Amino acid sequence: MNLYREHIMDHYKNPRNRGTLPNADMTIEESNPVCGDKLKLMYKLDGDRVNEVKFEGEGCAISLAAASMLTEMIEGKTLEELKAIRDEDMLKQIGVPLSPTRVKCGLLALSGLRKGLKQDNLAGYGNS
Amino acid sequence: MLDPAKLRADFPILTRRIHDKPLTYLDSAATAQKPSAMLEAMDHFYRNHYGSVRRGIYTLSEEATGMYEAARETVAEFIGADSSEEIVFTKNATEAINLVAYSWGRSNLRKGDAIVLTEMEHHANLIPWYILAKEKGLELRFAKVTDGGRLDMMDFEKKLKGAKLVCVTHVSNVLGTINPVAEITKLAHEAGAKVLVDGAQAAPNLPLDMCELEADWYVFSGHKLYGPTGIGVLRTHAPVYEAMQPFLSGGEMINEVGLGDVTFAEPPATFEAGTMPAAEAIGLAVAIDYLNKLGMDSVREHEQAVTEYALEKLSAIEGVKIYGSKKAEDRVGLVSFTVDGIHPHDLASLLDQDGVAIRSGHHCAQPLHQKLGVPATARASFSVFTTTDDIDRLATSIKAAQKTFSEPVKA
Ligand SMILES: Cc1ncc(COP(=O)(O)O)c(C=O)c1O
Numbered sequence: 001m002n003l004y005r006e007h008i009m010d011h012y013k014n015p016r017n018r019g020t021l022p023n024a025d026m027t028i029e030e031s032n033p034v035c036g037d038k039l040k041l042m043y044k045l046d047g048d049r050v051n052e053v054k055f056e057g058e059g060c061a062i063s064l065a066a067a068s069m070l071t072e073m074i075e076g077k078t079l080e081e082l083k084a085i086r087d088e089d090m091l092k093q094i095g096v097p098l099s100p101t102r103v104k105c106g107l108l109a110l111s112g113l114r115k116g117l118k119q120d121n122l123a124g125y126g127n128s
Numbered sequence: 129m130l131d132p133a134k135l136r137a138d139f140p141i142l143t144r145r146i147h148d149k150p151l152t153y154l155d156s157a158a159t160a161q162k163p164s165a166m167l168e169a170m171d172h173f174y175r176n177h178y179g180s181v182r183r184g185i186y187t188l189s190e191e192a193t194g195m196y197e198a199a200r201e202t203v204a205e206f207i208g209a210d211s212s213e214e215i216v217f218t219k220n221a222t223e224a225i226n227l228v229a230y231s232w233g234r235s236n237l238r239k240g241d242a243i244v245l246t247e248m249e250h251h252a253n254l255i256p257w258y259i260l261a262k263e264k265g266l267e268l269r270f271a272k273v274t275d276g277g278r279l280d281m282m283d284f285e286k287k288l289k290g291a292k293l294v295c296v297t298h299v300s301n302v303l304g305t306i307n308p309v310a311e312i313t314k315l316a317h318e319a320g321a322k323v324l325v326d327g328a329q330a331a332p333n334l335p336l337d338m339c340e341l342e343a344d345w346y347v348f349s350g351h352k353l354y355g356p357t358g359i360g361v362l363r364t365h366a367p368v369y370e371a372m373q374p375f376l377s378g379g380e381m382i383n384e385v386g387l388g389d390v391t392f393a394e395p396p397a398t399f400e401a402g403t404m405p406a407a408e409a410i411g412l413a414v415a416i417d418y419l420n421k422l423g424m425d426s427v428r429e430h431e432q433a434v435t436e437y438a439l440e441k442l443s444a445i446e447g448v449k450i451y452g453s454k455k456a457e458d459r460v461g462l463v464s465f466t467v468d469g470i471h472p473h474d475l476a477s478l479l480d481q482d483g484v485a486i487r488s489g490h491h492c493a494q495p496l497h498q499k500l501g502v503p504a505t506a507r508a509s510f511s512v513f514t515t516t517d518d519i520d521r522l523a524t525s526i527k528a529a530q531k532t533f534s535e536p537v538k539a
Contacts, residue, residue, distance in 0.1 A: 003477050010537045035473050036491060038501020050483075060471035102477060 003096050004061065011065035011090045016072050019110045028119060030112030037038060037063045039110045043072075048079045060105050062098065067109035074113070083117055085110060130422055131431040134345045135513045138163045138418075142413070142513065149317040149483030152521045157301055157329060157462045157509030158487050160354045162415075163379050169414040170407045171357065180448040181406045182380060182397075183253075196406045199413035200396075206416045207346070208337035209363050216362040216396040217409050222252040222327040223485055224347035224362035225295075227399060228505060229256035229325055232345075233293070239265040242291040244321070246271040246307075247499050248300040251492040253326045257295060271296075273499060277303040277452035281311075290316060298330035298346075302493045302505065303452030304435075304459035322368070328352060333431055333460035344368045354419065355412035358405045369395040376401040396539075419512075427512055431461035434510045434519065438463050441523045447530060451500055461510035464491070470533050473505040478529040484522055506526075 021027075025043035031038045037059030044052045053071045057064065071097060072084055091098065092109045098106050137141050139161045144151045154163055158488050173195065179188030181196045202214040209215060218224040234254075237243075243257055247270050261268050269291065271284040279296075288294065294316040298309050309325050324345040331348035332338065338346060345368070349484045350359035364372075374381060374392055381401040383391040419427060436456040442448050447468035453459055466476055472488035479486055487507040490497045497503060508522055 004532050005476070007538055009532070009535075013537050033494075035471070036490070060473040061333075062474065062477075075470075102473070105473065113302065 003098075007095055008061060008065045009046065010056055012061040013067040014066065015068040016070065017060055017075070018056060019054045021052060023055075024054075025052060026085055026116045028112050028116030030060070030115060032063070033128060035060060035063070035105065037108055038103065039063065039067050039068070039109055039112055041109060043074070045079075050074050050079075050082070052076055055109065059108070062094070062105040063108045065103050066094055066106045068088065070109040070113065079117065082113065084088055086115070110115075129433075130365070130426050130512055132430065132434075132515045133515045135422075138165070139339060139513055140164055144512050146485070147481040152482075152484040152518050152519065154484060154486050154508040154510065155509035156289065156332070156514075157352070159351045159357075160332060160511055161361065161513075162356070163354055163418050164420055165503065166411050166415045173407050173410050175396075176325075178407075181404060183417045188284050192406055195410050199409040200535075201417050202413035203361055204363075206336070206420065207331070207361075207363060207500060208339055208363065214338070214363050216364070216399045217404055218230040218347075218360040218362050218399075218434065219358055220351070220360035221326060221347045221349040221403070222360075224345075224360050225252055225324065226256045227362060227375040228345050228347075228364075228372075229260050229308045231375045231399070232322075232328060232368070233260045234264070235385075236371055237264055237266055237292055240267065241293075242267040244269045244271055244284070244287045244291045244294045244296075244451075246284070246296050246317075248279070248303060248305065248493065248496050249295070249297055250301055250328065251418075251494070252328070253295050253297060253324075254495070260285045261339055269366075270495075274497065277305050278458070279305070279307050279312075281308070284312065285315060288319045288321065291316075291319065291321045295326070296323070297326040297328075299327075299460050300452070300496070301329045301332065301462070301490050302464050302496050302500075302507070302524075304329075305452055306330070306458060306460060306463070309343065310341055310405075314366055317342070321446070327464070329460060332427075334428055338363055341374035350412040350415070352379070353412065353415055356408045359408035359412050361412075362399070366413055374398055374400075374401070378402050380404075392481045413450065416470065422512060430512060431510055431514075433457050434514050435459055435461050435463065436517045437516050438510070439524075441519050441527075445526055446521060448526065451505060460516070462507060463509075464505040464507040466502055466505050467530065468489070474505045474533075475506050475526070477524045478532060479522070482521070482525040482528070484525045486522070 025045045027042045039057035043050045050062040055067045099106045177191040179192040180195045200215045204212040256497040269287040274280045313323045322344045325343040327348040332353045352355045378401045380513040451464045476488035
């Protein structure tokens with residue numbers, strides 16, 4: 001089984017939504033010091049829906065491809081829907097079995113999103 | 129010269145297939161694979177001679193005690209210590225360093241005292257000192273590593289002034305660099321500082337002579353020396369023992385205990401509290417016998433040849449960057465490298481698909497990686513059974529990984 005199937009390499013080489021979002025409603029940085037992976041995830045909301053999402057970062061192909069996939073997964077979704085994303089959903093998107101050490105790479109972006117959602121709660125609920 | 133291809137038969141794990149490919153094990157610097165002789169000796173001990181070490185009067189206990197003490201003897205001889213009393217068994221190199229930090233550092237270092245470390249230390253030889261420094265208000269100084277991957281001796285001498293302790297690795301687990309520890313020890317002693325040498329990467333690769341090194345403490349792990357996990361070695365000697373307080377305390381490290389008072393056993397027993405890993409000590413001694421039969425000079429010679437071949441093969445691949453000295457004689461058998469455009473973890477995952485086991489990450493040396501300017505590297509390390517075929521498979525697999533990463537994908 002090739003870990004680096006087309007799907008992963010595609011997202012790694014042609015990342016979706018890569019870039020920055022000035023004036024984002026949510027900006028979060030997440031890192032895995034063990035690998036030196038660093039991600040920054042940003043989105044803008046339209047009401048409680050993700051209108052625009054971007055990420056940037058450096059790291060291994062698995063963590064960067066997963067970040068790219070995650071941005072596609074959350075575009076247009078409501079905050080409640082974002083909160084409902086489970087590890088399994090992310091791993092299913094990645095689509096190849098990851099060894100326990102590599103699962104961390106695959107879930108780095110999602111872990112960032114969860115941190116961001118907590119932060120966003122505080123700001124978001126005050127506004128609406 | 130060793131015949132690595134023949135020695136492969138001594139290591140049962142090498143018959144394993146990984147992802148349906150033969151195993152190419154290139155991670156001996158993290159932990160070495162085990163020869164049958166060692167595995168059988170531990171099994172034999174448990175089946176035939178097992179009993180409580182140092183506690184019983186009955187036959188099995190005396191046999192077990194005798195074998196445990198004979199293992200200490202074997203270790204002492206292997207590293208050229210003056211006597212087996214200089215050998216304390218610990219769990220691993222990490223515990224041995226913690227032991228020194230606790231039993232000597234805590235009672236001999238005072239607020240404002242300086243410890244000299246280096247930028248190339250493994251976390252095992254950093255964190256115990258960070259903790260002690262915080263507790264006691266000590267100053268930590270870091271001797272620099274040159275761009276060529278060596279210890280900057282000018283900087284070391286500068287930092288040494290007035291320091292009370294030097295903690296230095298004999299061999300860098302990332303750069304492979306062999307440090308001039310005999311010279312370091314001499315300079316440190318002239319400056320009135322004690323010296324701890326981390327020999328975790330040196331013991332499996334270099335002939336050692338404690339009388340020549342004259343370090344106050346020398347530590348290493350059994351599992352990197354083809355021995356079992358759970359056994360490590362601290363070598364020190366009488367004048368230093370006197371200044372050391374007990375570390376772990378409890379049974380077996382005492383002379384006499386009353387209600388509320390205790391006198392301690394003589395070293396090395398003072399530092400071996402509780403039931404010790406006897407089978408592991410015996411296993412380590414058998415692993416050492418195995419190396420002695422090969423001869424450490426031959427082991428060194430073999431690893432030099434493999435390292436030279438690996439340096440040549442890897443540097444011939446476009447996009448591969450090798451860290452540390454380009455000369456095999458400056459190193460032991462390990463090579464850290466990066467491949468342009470491929471994260472070391474991706475590389476290690478791809479190589480694993482081909483049955484090639486390498487290490488990737490910061491190898492517990494984050495400060496050194498910060499210095500090298502990369503968060504992680506890949507590392508191939510060699511052992512007595514590493515052949516040039518293994519290196520060829522490594523090179524082929526790296527090239528295949530480059531192909532995977534450079535092939536265009538359909539958008
Ligand atoms: C240079 C060096 N020092 C210390 C250690 C720690 O060894 P252990 O984990 O066996 O205690 C290692 C190995 O990981 C090492 O390479």
